[in-house]
Amino acid sequence: MASYAMKITLERIALFQFTPAHCAQARAMLGWSVDELSRESGVSVDTIERFEARRDVADADRLALAYRFESEGLVFFPGFAPGRGMSVKGSVSDPVGRANFAMVE
Template sequence: MHTSAMRSTFERIVINQFTPLHCAQAREMLGWSLQDLSLHSRASASAIQRFEAGEQMRDVTRLAIAYALEAEGLVFFPGFAPSRGSNIRGSTPAPFDRKDVALIE
């Protein structure tokens, strides 16, 4: 189990390194529509669309999207397209027990 300091570090990494392009590329790799990602992440399709367009969004929403994609075995590195991890489910902590989870867009 992660300590809050570790969790905070992981969250900051995701928030700063998971890009709108990663999101669009990952959806394409998985063959997911905006609605598919919305279902898996609990973020609205319009929020995902805004994120992919480069607009700002709440940290908890960005974490929820990254978590849903990493749960499918995708990994994200700055400057590279998403790839499938072998035996890796990603490092993004599940955002659903955060105090601000109700704010997922």
């Protein structure tokens, strides 16, 4: 039961933190078009365009978009542009070449 409650809590945090502006900014950071984001996330082009136009979309679609960007190392906080997280994937192009890579393993 605790894992389900944690899942719901994390989803609510992601939904609160990920805004339509974040979606457009994150696409720009990655150099992705709406079509590319649609292919990468499994969310339809129409839904992405509606979301970025600040219209209602299903929570599941918003989560799919947020999680796809997060898998690229992006993080989202209300009131701020997306940023690169400290994850190995998102922080440097070749994490194995870092002097402290052994600490990550």
